Amino acid sequence: MSRGEETRRHIVRCAAEVFNRVGYAAATVSDLEEATGLRTGGIYRHFGGKEELALAAFDHAVGCLEARFVEEATASPHAVDRLRAMVDVYRGLATEPAVPGGCPVMNAAIETDAAGSAALRDRARRAMDRWRQRIRALVEEGQARGEVRGDVEAAAFANLFLSTMEGATMLTGLYGDRKPLMDAADHIDAHLESRVRA
Amino acid sequence: MSRGEETRRHIVRCAAEVFNRVGYAAATVSDLEEATGLRTGGIYRHFGGKEELALAAFDHAVGCLEARFVEEATASPHAVDRLRAMVDVYRGLATEPAVPGGCPVMNAAIETDAAGSAALRDRARRAMDRWRQRIRALVEEGQARGEVRGDVEAAAFANLFLSTMEGATMLTGLYGDRKPLMDAADHIDAHLESRVRA
């Protein structure tokens, strides 16, 4: 990897944390300088502007999260187990966040409501859609394999799953208390066992 | 009511919407001028600064939401019915938001994560705590009256309820699609009937 490319990745990694903690609009280039150890000249060599860097940082942050899902996905081939593994990923984020500062997708979704970067909002939508699709596919594949009850509506379950876990992430972040996230995770687990597993 | 007091309330009402849509940090005094029809001179006569106004606006926005809960609370004395009424409030927010721009508490919680106004974060915590307490009290009173199953952990249910509904509100806002909120509401309703109602 070239030195320039390495610097670029360094910037993205540092920026992802800054943007996720502080907010995409609230984070200043000065914050990014401090986090990266570089000056504007060095940052702007690699990115056309704050927004471009913010998008790259968002993608990186989402990528870090998705890597967790991919890791856990190897555990078991059973659909319900895979869904419970996803719940475990959320549980784990409480103690060891993929990127500090909460869920980047939720952060971007909230921040770009009726203002802020349209491009970032679009990325947030696409990311969330990937997650919904992942869950939906798991449910539908599970149904095809007889592992999931036929009366489960895949799309609705995906919405419920993400609503619950994202909302719980917000509450846990607001209070600095793992309990809301644990409560939500336990509920989804129980729901998976009692109403989803075939 | 004096003219000044009326103006002050007018500012708060307009500001509540601006702050909720745009964000507490991202909203500019210029935005508030446009929304209120007043100039900085007129606004700063009533508020010591943007933050003071933001807090008042947040309180107003939360008050608007809480008024909805109070309205619905009169429907039935039964604890589960009261909880379902709360779910209905969330449902109603999708079509007729109390304050446009999503849930002010969630917005404030996300925005003040690791940066932003500490006072606003504190207000968000207190507001969310009031809601949790309201739900918890409903459950516990229901249990005392035999309307709610004894194995329901009130605090955990409150967390679950708010996580689910708030997360769903975020998803609904992100997509401009009522379905995630409806899916979450339906799930909580079903859960209330199958696992909470005595």
Add this chain to the structure above:
Amino acid sequence: MSRGEETRRHIVRCAAEVFNRVGYAAATVSDLEEATGLRTGGIYRHFGGKEELALAAFDHAVGCLEARFVEEATASPHAVDRLRAMVDVYRGLATEPAVPGGCPVMNAAIETDAAGSAALRDRARRAMDRWRQRIRALVEEGQARGEVRGDVEAAAFANLFLSTMEGATMLTGLYGDRKPLMDAADHIDAHLESRVRA
């Protein structure tokens, strides 16, 4: 005198000092409130605005000065004595100013250079013209009566007289030291005796 008229004069008197000390643009209505003991409501009942009051205050201040000239003018009928009496008026202003804050005409002339109130500038010009005319008339009458040498150019002497005394007033004000004004007065006196008196 009606109560309103008395209040009006009170305002003008107080404002004359404030404007002369602080400057016509720099003086604030708040300064005038403090000086008069009235509030804006009381002031604006008598004057259409700050400028109108400033003009009245300027006229009053100039009137106070001109009263000094009129007082001294009674001393002697001799033209040169009358001119020396005018010099004495300037001398007296150093210890007992007609209006504190320097010569109002000079103040207005300096302040309205290329900016500021055109009306005020006009008043300053008219006031200074009255003074020039007074001196010129004295010289010409003195020449007619054989009291003043014929080779004295009246208009030029008037300019010299006022230039010297006004400039000296400025220097004396700048240093808080009577000497520059005394030096200038002595010079004009000597000049009157050696080159003007017939």
Add this chain to the structure above:
Amino acid sequence: MSRGEETRRHIVRCAAEVFNRVGYAAATVSDLEEATGLRTGGIYRHFGGKEELALAAFDHAVGCLEARFVEEATASPHAVDRLRAMVDVYRGLATEPAVPGGCPVMNAAIETDAAGSAALRDRARRAMDRWRQRIRALVEEGQARGEVRGDVEAAAFANLFLSTMEGATMLTGLYGDRKPLMDAADHIDAHLESRVRA
């Protein structure tokens, strides 16, 4: 010279004219933007505030004036000729001012009377003192060389000289008419020949 230094000097030059014409308090940063072609961001990079810039502009303006005196000073070694050269400088200011808007020292002296910047007032005092000292030194050196009559009191003459020329500058500015300044200059010239030259 670095670009920043060049910009700084450009600002000072433009600001000197603006401040001298409009007044140090009355001139707005917006005026300075217009005059310099820069925006506040560019101006405030070089100066800590309006006052700091005003002081630098005053120094520059005074420096422009003093350069005129230095130029003329080379004409002749004779004390009286040097004094007449100073009179000529004042004469020249009527048609080609060093800085438009009148004498910066007088302007500052008038404006800072009993209000306004103490620092600016101090600069005005120091500048005027330099001028008085220059004249005084010329007289005293002239006396030592037998070029100036021994009965001339150097300090008093310096006061007279500056009072007359500054007052005349004010009158000339007030009327937009060179005559008062010419009359005063002619008088000082005549006085130099008849009462000062040995």
Add this chain to the structure above:
DNA sequence: ACGCACGGGACACCCCGTTCCT
């Protein structure tokens, strides 16, 4: 006739994003 609340306007200063030069 006066006090006081109120609102419009303008201003000073600050800080952020970006560019250019080195």
Add this chain to the structure above:
DNA sequence: AGGAACGGGGTGTCCCGTGCGT
């Protein structure tokens, strides 16, 4: 890649003048 330089926009302050109440 560093850092100076600049444009732009935002915040809060103060001032002037109006209108209502007393």
